[in-house]
Amino acid sequence: MNLDFRNVAKTFPSFRGAVPAVRDANFSVGDGELFILLGPSGCGKSTILNLAVGLERPTSGEIRFDGEIVASRERGIFVPPGKRNVAMVFQGYALYPHLNVRENIAFPLRVAGEAREEIDRSVARTASMLGIEELLRSRPSELSGGQRQRVAIARALVRKPRLFLLDEPLSNLDAALRAATRAELRRLQRALGVTTLYVTHDQTEAMTLGDRIALLRDGRILQTGTPRDLYEKPETPFAASFIGPYPMNLLKAVLEEEGGVRFVRLGAERLPLPPDRVPGERRPGSRNVLFGIRPEHVRAVPESPEPAPRGIVTAVEHLGRETVVTADIGGASLLAVAGEGTWKEGDIARLEIPMEFSHVFPEGDDPS
Amino acid sequence: MGGDRTIRETLRGWAFLAPLAVFILGFVFVPVAGTFIDSLHREVTFLPRAFIGLGNYRSLSSDPWFWQSLRFTVLFVLVSVPLELVLGMAFALLLHRPSRARGALRACVLLPWAVPAAVSGRVFELVCNFQYGPANYIAERLGLTVGPVNWLGSAWGAFFALVAGDTWKTAPFVAVLFLAGLSAIPGDLYRQAAVDRAGPLQRFTRITLPLLRPVVVVALLFRTIDALRVFDLVFVLTRGGPGGSTTSLSLYGYDAFAGGDVGYGSAVSVVLFLVAFALSAAYVRIGRFGRGLS
Amino acid sequence: MNGEGRTRLPYLAAAAAMTAYCIGPIVFMALTAVSRRPDFLSPGAGLEFTAAHFLEVLRTKSLHFLEYFRNSLVVSAVSAALSVSVAAPAAYAITRLEVPGRTAVLFSALAVSMFPQVSLVGYLFRLMTSLGWINTYAALVLPYTAWILPLSLWILTSYFSSVPRDLDRAALIDGCGPLEALRKVIVPVAAPGIFSTALLAFIFAFNELLFALMLTTDHHARTIPVGVALFEGLHGEIPWGAVMAAATLSTAPVVALTLLFQRRIIQGLTRGAVKE
C-alpha cells in the first residue's frame, strides 16, 4: 500500500497556547517500503505515527492510503483507526495483561469476528513465524522483554495489515537483543512485503533498517532520502551531525576563490574544494561558511605531503577497533577517527582532510 | 487527542456520560431543587398546597426547637470531628509501624467503618443502658461514678454517647485515609531527617504533618460534612432525646417530613444544605482542592 | 534496632488498646446475642450461652427479619451493580474521550457527595408516592444508585486513569469502537478496581438508613438497618438479646466482606483522597 502525507499539520491545544507538533509534513511511503521517521525526542515522530494510524486527526492537510483520503479536516473525512486495517507496535508493547499470549494475538481477529478455525490457523501461523509457539499459554506478565516484543509484533502482523507502524519498538531491549531483533524485523518486513512506518531516535537503527528515512526536527521534515543519501548528502548541518556513527565535524571557515578554484581556509591551510562540493550560486569573493567533514574520513598522521592543517592533540579515546583523536586547530576542535601512529595528548598531528568527502553549509545554519 | 474533533465525537462522549447525568439529575438535583421549591410552599398532608414565600423560614427563625437542633449540630461537629481526627491520626501512626500483625490490625480497624450506623446505634444504646449497659459498670469500676447513671436520660450523657458512637465508627475511616497518606511519604525523608538529628517529635511536626496536609484537609472536609448531616446514629441511639436536646438538623427535618409537614421539613433541609454547601466551598477554597486531582 | 526495642512495649500496649476499642463493641454485640441475659458483664452475672435469640429472630414470622435481609441484599446488590455500570462509561469518557465539560461532571459529582441526604428525601417521598412506588425496590434502587454514583465515579476515574493509554489505543487500532475498548480491555484490566468500587457501593447501600426509612413502609421493601433501628419489644421492655442477634446477623455480611477484601476496600476508600 502507498501512504501519502500532503501538507499535514498537527497542533495541540495546551495551557501554553497551541503547540505545533507537526508542521507541513509531506512524504510518501511506497508499497512494501520500510520508511523511517528519525529525529530527537519531541520532534513529532509519534504524532506523525498517530496521524497515520488514526489516533490523532490532522489540523490541516490530508493523509491518503493508496490515493484514497483517510483523513482531511477540510473535506470532513476521517476514517477511525479500527477501520484502516493498520497495525501498530507500541514502545511499551501494550499487551493486554488480562489475556494470555494466544488471546492477545487473536484479539484483532476476534474483534473482526473471524471464524474460530480461521483464527486458530492465523494465530498458529504467526506464532511459528515469530518462534513463540511455546509461549501461547503464558500471560504477558510472565514474559521477558524480548518475548513481549515478539508477541506485540505477532499481534500486529496476524491480520495482514495494510500498514505496519512501530513506535520505538526496540528501545526497551538490551543492546544484543536489539541488534538481533532489528535484523529479524527487517527479514519479516521483507518477507511479508508490508508497508512499514518505523519511528526511532537512534540513527544506527534508522541507517541499518530503513529503505528511506525522513529526518525530523521541531515538527518539520528536514530531509527525506535513503540512508546513503542522508549520510553522503546531508542538506543541513543538523542532518550532518545527527546521522553517522559520529557527528560530523563542523567548523567555521572562510570560503575563498582564486582563479576559478575555491578554497576553504582552515587555520593556516588553504584547502582546495572540488567543484561539486559548493552549494548555492557561484558568488565571487570570500564568505563565511560552515565546513563539514566526517571524523571517519579525517586521518591524523605524523607527517603529510599534502596541505593538511596542524593540530594539537587534546584527547585520545581508544575504542578497540578504532582510535578517536581530538585535535585543536586554531581554536576549533576536530575529531579524527582514521589515522596511523599512536597518539597522546599534547602531540602535534597533521590532519588529512579528503576534500571529496567535505561539505559546505551556509553559515548561520546552526547544527544544534 | 487534542482539538480537531468532530461534533459527532463530542456527542458520543456525552452519550457515555448521559446515564450518569440522568441518574444524578433525576434523583439528586431534581429532588434538591424540589426541596427548595417545597420549602416555599405550605405542603402539609391533607391541606391544599399553597405558595407562602418565605413563610416556612419565618416560622423557623422563631422556632426554638430549630435553633436547638442547629446548636446541637454545630456542637456535635465541633466536638466529634477534632476527636476523630486526633484518634484517627494515632491509629494511623500505630498501623503504619511495620509489624507482623499489620494486616490483621488494619482489618480490625476497618470493621467499625463497615458496621451499619443503625447497628452501632443499637449497640451503643445498650452499652449506655441504665439497667444492663456496661458503661455503668466500667465507669463505676474506674471510680468515675457512684451508682448507675442514666446516660441517655441526661442531655450531656446523650451528647457524649453520640460523640462516642460517631467517633467509634468514623475514626477508623480517618485512620485509613491518613495511613494511605503516611505510606505515600518516602521513607528516605525520615532517614534523612534522622541523619539531620531530628527527634521523633520533630520528624512528626516537620515532615509528617506538612506532607499529610492535603489528606488532612480531605478528611476534615469529609468528616465535617458527614457530622453536619448526621442522622442514622442520632435517630437510633437517642431519637433526638432527651427532650429534643440531641436532635440534629437532619433529624429535625425528617421529623417534620414524618409528621406530614413537607414544606417545613424542606425549609430545615435547605438550611442544612446551605450550611454544608458554604462549608465545603470554604474548604475547597482553603484546601485548594483538585490541584492535580484530574 | 535499639530504639525499636525501647518502644516495643508501649507500641504493643497501644495496639492492643486500639484493637480492643475497635472490635470491643462488635464482640459485645455478638456476646449479648448469645447470652441468656444482656447484663452478663455485671458483677455476679455470667455468660450463659444460648441460641434462643437467634432462633427467635429467624423464626418469628412477625419480625420479618429474613425478608428485610433479602430486601437489603437485593437492593444493595442491584444498586451497586447499576451504579458501577453507569459510572464505568462515564469514567471512561472522563479519562479517555476528552469530552468538553468532563471536569465539570467530575466536580459536580464530588459536590453531590456533599449534599445532605435529608435535602432529597422529602421530595423523593412525594415523587415515589405520586408514582405509586413507595415500598417497592425501585423506590430504593433508583435513589441509592444516584446516591452512590459520585463515589463510584470518583474511584473508577482514578482506577481507569492508571490503566495505560496505549492499551486502549491498541484496542482501537485492533478494530474496537470506544464501547468495545471499554468492555474488552479497560474493564477487564481494571477489574480489581471495579470490584473494589462495587464492594464499597454495596456496603454503602447496605448500611443506608434514611431513604429506606422514608420510602418503605413494611417488609415488602424494608431493609435491615430500618428493621434493626425500629426493633422494639412488644411489651415495652426491649428484648436486648434478640436486638443484638438481629444486629449481629445484619452486620455479618459487611463484616465478612470487610475481612475478606480488606485490602481492596482500603484501596478503594483512599483512591482519589490521596494522590499516588
Ligand SMILES: Nc1ncnc2c1ncn2[C@@H]1O[C@H](COP(=O)(O)OP(=O)(O)OP(=O)(O)O)[C@@H](O)[C@H]1O
Ligand atoms: N496530546 C498532546 N497534547 C499536547 N501536546 C502534545 C501531545 N502529544 C504530543 N504533544 C507535543 O507534541 C510534540 C511532539 O510530540 P511527539 O510525541 O510526537 O514527539 P516524539 O518525536 O515522539 O518524541 P519522543 O521521542 O520523546 O517520543 C511535543 O512537543 C509534545 O509535547
Ligand SMILES: [Mg+2]
Ligand atoms: Mg514518541
